[in-house]
Amino acid sequence: xxxxxxxxxxxxxGENYLTAGYGLKSWLMTxxxxxxxxxxxxxxxxxxxxxxxxxxxxxxxxxxxxxxLVSADSYNKLFTLHGLVMIFxxxxxxxxxxxxxxxxxxxxxxxxLAFPKVNLASWYVFTIGGLFTFAVVLAxxxxxxxxxxxxxxxxxxxxxxxxxAIGVFITxxxxxxxxxxxxxxxxxxxxPGLTWFRLPLFIWAHYATSLxxxxxxxxxxxxxxxxxxxxxxxxxxxxxxxxxxPVLFQHLFWFYSHxxxxxxxxPSMGVMSELIACFCRKRIFGYSFVAFSSLAIAVLGFLVWxxxxxxxxxxxxxxxxFSILTMMVAIPSAVKVFNWAAxxxxxxxxxxxxxxxAFGFLGLFTIGGLxxxxxxxxxxxxxxxxxxxxVAHFHYIMVGxxxxxxxxALHFWxxxxxxxxxxxxxxxxxxxxxxIGFNLTFFPQFLVGYLGxxxxxxxxxxxxxxxxVLSTAGASILAIGYAFPVVYLIWSLVRGEKAGPNPWNAKGxxxxxxxxxxxxxxxxxxxxxxxxYDYSRPVEGKVV
Amino acid sequence: xxxxxxxxxEVASSMASKVDAFYFFMIGVSLFFFTLVVLLVTVFxxxxxxxxxxxxxxxxxxxxxxxxxWTIIPFILSMVMFAWGAVLxxxxxxxxxxxxxxYVVGKQWMWKxxxxxxxxxxxxxxxxxxxxxxxxxxxEDVIHSFFVPAFxxxxxxxxxxxxxxxxxxxxxxxYHLFCAEYCGTEHSEMIGTVYVMEPGDYQxxxxxxxxASKSMAEEGAELYSQLGCNTCHEQExxxxxxSLVGIHDRQVQLMTGELVKxxxxxxxxxxxxxxxxxxxxxxxxxxxxxGQVSEEDVLKLIAYIxxxxxxxxxxxxxxxxxxxxx
Ligand code: HEC
Ligand code: HEM
Ligand SMILES: [Cu+2]
Ligand SMILES: [Cu+2]
Numbered sequence: 030x031x032x033x034x035x036x037x038x039x040x041x042x043g044e045n046y047l048t049a050g051y052g053l054k055s056w057l058m059t060x061x062x063x064x065x066x067x068x069x070x071x072x073x074x075x076x077x078x079x080x081x082x083x084x085x086x087x088x089x090x091x092x093x094x095x096x097x098l099v100s101a102d103s104y105n106k107l108f109t110l111h112g113l114v115m116i117f118x119x120x121x122x123x124x125x126x127x128x129x130x131x132x133x134x135x136x137x138x139x140x141x142l143a144f145p146k147v148n149l150a151s152w153y154v155f156t157i158g159g160l161f162t163f164a165v166v167l168a169x170x171x172x173x174x175x176x177x178x179x180x181x182x183x184x185x186x187x188x189x190x191x192x193x194a195i196g197v198f199i200t201x202x203x204x205x206x207x208x209x210x211x212x213x214x215x216x217x218x219x220x221p222g223l224t225w226f227r228l229p230l231f232i233w234a235h236y237a238t239s240l241x242x243x244x245x246x247x248x249x250x251x252x253x254x255x256x257x258x259x260x261x262x263x264x265x266x267x268x269x270x271x272x273x274x275p276v277l278f279q280h281l282f283w284f285y286s287h288x289x290x291x292x293x294x295x296p297s298m299g300v301m302s303e304l305i306a307c308f309c310r311k312r313i314f315g316y317s318f319v320a321f322s323s324l325a326i327a328v329l330g331f332l333v334w335x336x337x338x339x340x341x342x343x344x345x346x347x348x349x350x351f352s353i354l355t356m357m358v359a360i361p362s363a364v365k366v367f368n369w370a371a372x373x374x375x376x377x378x379x380x381x382x383x384x385x386x387a388f389g390f391l392g393l394f395t396i397g398g399l400x401x402x403x404x405x406x407x408x409x410x411x412x413x414x415x416x417x418x419x420v421a422h423f424h425y426i427m428v429g430x431x432x433x434x435x436x437x438a439l440h441f442w443x444x445x446x447x448x449x450x451x452x453x454x455x456x457x458x459x460x461x462x463x464x465i466g467f468n469l470t471f472f473p474q475f476l477v478g479y480l481g482x483x484x485x486x487x488x489x490x491x492x493x494x495x496x497x498v499l500s501t502a503g504a505s506i507l508a509i510g511y512a513f514p515v516v517y518l519i520w521s522l523v524r525g526e527k528a529g530p531n532p533w534n535a536k537g538x539x540x541x542x543x544x545x546x547x548x549x550x551x552x553x554x555x556x557x558x559x560x561x562y563d564y565s566r567p568v569e570g571k572v573v
Numbered sequence: 574x575x576x577x578x579x580x581x582x583e584v585a586s587s588m589a590s591k592v593d594a595f596y597f598f599m600i601g602v603s604l605f606f607f608t609l610v611v612l613l614v615t616v617f618x619x620x621x622x623x624x625x626x627x628x629x630x631x632x633x634x635x636x637x638x639x640x641x642x643w644t645i646i647p648f649i650l651s652m653v654m655f656a657w658g659a660v661l662x663x664x665x666x667x668x669x670x671x672x673x674x675x676y677v678v679g680k681q682w683m684w685k686x687x688x689x690x691x692x693x694x695x696x697x698x699x700x701x702x703x704x705x706x707x708x709x710x711x712x713e714d715v716i717h718s719f720f721v722p723a724f725x726x727x728x729x730x731x732x733x734x735x736x737x738x739x740x741x742x743x744x745x746x747x748y749h750l751f752c753a754e755y756c757g758t759e760h761s762e763m764i765g766t767v768y769v770m771e772p773g774d775y776q777x778x779x780x781x782x783x784x785a786s787k788s789m790a791e792e793g794a795e796l797y798s799q800l801g802c803n804t805c806h807e808q809e810x811x812x813x814x815x816s817l818v819g820i821h822d823r824q825v826q827l828m829t830g831e832l833v834k835x836x837x838x839x840x841x842x843x844x845x846x847x848x849x850x851x852x853x854x855x856x857x858x859x860x861x862x863x864g865q866v867s868e869e870d871v872l873k874l875i876a877y878i879x880x881x882x883x884x885x886x887x888x889x890x891x892x893x894x895x896x897x898x899x
Contacts, residue, residue, distance in 0.1 A: 101758050269733025276731065311633070312633070315634075342728075352662075353652075356651035371635075371636075373618065374633070376621045376630050399607060406654045407661065412592055412722070414753070415718060415720070415754060479580075487761045
């Protein structure tokens with residue numbers, strides 16, 4: 030891959046979306062989906078760093094059983110802010126708002142999303158929500174946990190719950206707007222010939238994600254608003270002292286927040302299909318099963334919220350219904366994993382950095398999913414619920430699965446977004462460091478969780494220390510692994526080799542346009558005549 | 574740090590070994606699938622690695638047979654997991670009829686425990702070996718969760734209602750008690766110790782640690798007259814309130830015609846919020862005692878009401894108590 034192709038017949042001028050305007054205003058007032066994607070990339074990267082710093086403090090505190098680094102209250106604020114920032118301000122927007130925004134129009138042969146101004150509005154809404162979160166930190170933080178359980182959040186906490194509630198409420202609308210935009214775009218703006226079953230699986234995954242965003246986010250927004258109303262105006266909804274029902278909040282919260290975990294993982298699954306197809310040069314095995322499993326997850330995901338409440342005093346028969354449905358929602362995920370593995374059979378597999386992340390995803394997501402079954406199995410969940418076992422489970426899914434997918438996407442489409450290649454050896458090395466660091470951080474948490482170490486503990490009995498030491502050691506390695514890409518990706522913007530339109534010899538409309546693409550993506554509307562990932566036909570813009 | 578290093582928690586209740594057996598089954602199934610996925614991916618990754626830049630592998634569209642296999646086999650296994658888990662869960666939350674009651678009140682940030690004999694303890698729970706113990710729990714403020722890892726037992730402690738759980742200890746010793754539901758500043762210090770003792774030692778402990786020589790029911794009886802409950806709830810017919818003799822765990826007919834079981838939660842509600850369920854044939858004149866009695870007092874009143882049975886007049890609590898603990 031030493032030579033590059035000159036940026037193609039599509040656009041002779043060499044002008045692209047990055048050079049289309051330089052002033053701050055040209056960015057802040059842009060309606061170009063690609064520029065909005067970059068705005069999101071900058072915002073969520075900032076939040077990732079902030080959330081990461083909170084995590085570092087938490088891990089250092091847990092190195093010893095005593096509470097020696099920060100006070101109990103500060104510790105509680107740290108894990109709350111860590112969770113809030115990572116979930117609402119990093120992982121939920123991550124792949125959809127950055128790569129979905131950037132790629133959906135190009136992948137379906139459109140000039141932009143259906144509602145470009147709404148798209149920009151969603152970023153502003155997100156930013157306002159983010160500013161609230163900064164205000165919360167200035168106001169002394171918040172200590173309810175990202176789950177806001179009542180009546181602690183609505184009555185007892187002495188921290189800035191109201192401000193946080195407004196911030197989360199507002200941020201929710203950016204998801205809703207993004208979801209709406211994607212659904213309409215995917216329905217209405219596909220290029221001629223691009224039928225539903227020719228769509229890249231990345232699009233299917235984002236379609237399913239968008240449905241959840243549209244249907245679920247209003248529910249969490251309203252539940253958090255109710256907490257706000259009870260807290261500020263004393264309206265009795267959740268606090269039994271005011272005649273409310275504290276467990277009702279858990280139902281409302283998880284009705285969104287379980288589906289929300291699929292908002293976080295489905296886009297990553299979409300990325301996996303793109304990466305595996307490209308680096309195996311194969312059609313995805315069982316395309317329609319992979320596509321429909323996304324929809325199945327989106328639908329079933331709304332029916333399992335009660336699995337977070339097996340010990341909450343919900344009726345044991347309700348628990349049984351939720352458990353059986355939880356088992357069922359795991360099946361489509363298993364189907365995907367098997368189809369990806371089968372795609373590799375008979376392929377032509379190369380191990381470039383994005384594929385390294387795909388390998389990582391397959392292993393870690395499998396562990397995350399299997400341990401999800403432990404938690405969905407009633408008699409076992411009673412013991413491990415609210416322990417580090419759950420902490421390990423969701424990090425395997427959200428960091429091991431979703432963030433691996435995010436990093437895979439970042440490395441796969443970086444050359445497309447910025448027209449430059451990053452140093453492959455460094456990138457590969459950091460993917461390995463991240464994989465090792467991740468496992469060392471989170472695997473010991475399964476063990477200490479089964480031993481009974483509860484989550485959200487600032488101090489803990491001595492016998493758990495060894496596991497926390499391992500975990501903190503792993504986190505240090507992980508932090509180094511995450512720092513590498515920041516350096517070499519920025520370096521590549523200036524010094525990186527020119528990428529050309531299709532550095533990976535990949536299929537898909539995004540690889541037929543120049544890197545970086547022009548403002549309107551295509552000079553003329555493309556006509557699609559082949560299935561997705563049809564690697565048996567010649568690849569356009571191929572590197573020779 | 575390395576002292577008493579362990580990977581599996583202590584097995585100290587009748588449930589613990591059953592949960593562990595299930596855990597090992599789950600680990601076995603998971604190891605199988607994990608190994609399968611890793612093996613497939615590794616073998617394919619090596620066998621089908623790219624050998625030349627212009628390879629064009631043959632496309633394979635899929636296989637309905639394989640799709641069915643990897644849908645149906647995991648589905649069957651997951652149903653086994655469900656069923657096994659459900660059976661355990663049912664047992665965990667269905668206390669045996671002869672279980673002895675212990676009352677737990679959680680508050681930020683301590684566990685207050687009362688034994689029917691009247692003994693009280695804080696952040697400690699003494700129980701006899703080999704006896705099923707039913708916990709009747711509530712919270713004075715936020716949600717807590719009563720978690721004893723060695724018993725594989727956990728139940729949220731929720732304000733405004735009673736939750737119950739039970740265990741039967743099978744090994745003497747001292748075990749951790751944790752609060753597992755985040756409850757504010759000192760959540761991680763809302764911990765305690767469960768002491769499992771030989772039944773004889775337990776009796777000794779009860780005697781040694783008795784503060785006043787009164788049982789919960791006796792204390793309840795005192796409250797009952799202090800608060801003037803007896804002015805309305807008299808034995809004879811025609812009293813302003815219904816007789817409370819023998820109502821515990823019986824069906825009660827409400828004004829709405831509905832039949833409800835007069836369990837602990839119902840009795841608690843009748844005392845703290847009498848208007849929400851009004852007994853048929855009576856006017857809703859009972860005042861609320863919310864704010865006047867603590868959760869612990871309510872538990873004592875319930876213990877007293879429970880001790881009233883048809884055969885015994887309220888004055889014979891002594892007899893009732895000893896009958897019940899036999
Ligand atoms: C002013 C009279 C009055 C007083 C004082 C009073 N009650 Fe009542 N109570 C009633 C009446 C009338 C009812 C039936 C109507 C209803 O359910 O509200 C009742 C119902 C009950 C019930 C439900 C009985 C059933 O058969 O289901 C319980 C339990 C109870 N009271 C306990 C108490 C206790 C304990 C106290 C003292 C702390 C108390 N009451 C004080 C009048 C009174
Ligand atoms: C593969 C199927 C999955 C199953 C069967 C499953 C099952 C469960 C269950 C039963 C719980 C509740 C455990 C408890 O609190 O005791 C849980 C918690 C959690 N899961 Fe999963 N899960 C799956 C996939 C996912 C995915 C895809 C994500 C996220 C991307 C995820 C993220 C989480 C989170 C964040 C929690 C903890 C929430 C909290 O209490 O803060 N899970 N999971
Ligand atoms: Cu869930
Ligand atoms: Cu707690």
